[in-house]
Amino acid sequence: MTGLTHKRLIDNWASGGIMTGCNGFTGWYGTKLGSKKYLGDFDLKKIVRDAGKENAWIKSTKDNRPRYGDILRHASFHVDVALDFDGNVFIRAAGGQGGKAMGCDIIKRVRGRGSYNPGALESWIDIDLYFGDDDRPALVPDWNWLIGW
Numbered sequence: 001m002t003g004l005t006h007k008r009l010i011d012n013w014a015s016g017g018i019m020t021g022c023n024g025f026t027g028w029y030g031t032k033l034g035s036k037k038y039l040g041d042f043d044l045k046k047i048v049r050d051a052g053k054e055n056a057w058i059k060s061t062k063d064n065r066p067r068y069g070d071i072l073r074h075a076s077f078h079v080d081v082a083l084d085f086d087g088n089v090f091i092r093a094a095g096g097q098g099g100k101a102m103g104c105d106i107i108k109r110v111r112g113r114g115s116y117n118p119g120a121l122e123s124w125i126d127i128d129l130y131f132g133d134d135d136r137p138a139l140v141p142d143w144n145w146l147i148g149w
Contacts, residue, residue, distance in 0.1 A: 001028045001107055002095050003040075013100040021105045025095030026071050026079045033131065044073045044125055056129035060121035071125040080110070082124065088115040 002021030012019040027040015037051045048057045058064065066072055066082040072092065073079055080094035090112040098106040 001025055002105070003028065004105065006104065009105055018100065020096030020099055021107065022094060022096030023079050025093075025107055026081060029081055029093075030071065033127070035130070039071055039125065040079075042073065042077065042079060044071060044079065045123065048125055048130065051130075053130050056126045057123055058126050058129075059123045060118045062118050065116070065118070066121070066124045067126070067128070069127040071127065073122045073124060075120055075122050083109065085116065086111070090116045 002024030004019070004021050004024050009019055009021075023040040023042060025040070027038050030037070030039030035051075037047050039047060041047055045057050048054055058066070058070075060066075065085070068082060068084060070082040071079065072082055078094075078096060080092045080096075083091045083093055085091065092110045093107070094110045095107045096105065097108050097110065098104045
């Protein structure tokens with residue numbers, strides 16, 4: 001689900017690299033949703049602009065929160081996918097959860113260590129707006145009740 005082989009990671013790490021599959025995972029995810037643009041890059045703002053979907057680029061503020069399925073650009077050099085909130089704790093699906101020290105890369109569900117911090121995110125792609133036909137969110141069933149069922 002990242003497009004990376006273990007050999008490619010090992011070779012990268014052996015040459016001093018820090019490669020993981022976080023962006024490969026978001027790229028795979030976007031492709032599975034039907035995106036014509038590859039969403040596995042750190043410059044997500046450029047991707048939505050080039051796709052003519054600038055309205056889907058949401059700046060992180062204290063007054064908004066990502067929703068299930070949104071592709072997140074963290075303030076650190078990382079991308080992943082929003083899943084849910086457990087109260088004020090943010091839960092995400094993330095590649096890049098391994099690395100050289102672990103000898104492998106991992107895709108896993110990540111639970112925040114504390115209360116949600118909007119400053120930890122730069123922005124995100126609102127997946128409903130990205131795949132919608134105009135400025136209104138696409139009509140998508142609310143499946144949030146199913147998480148954890």
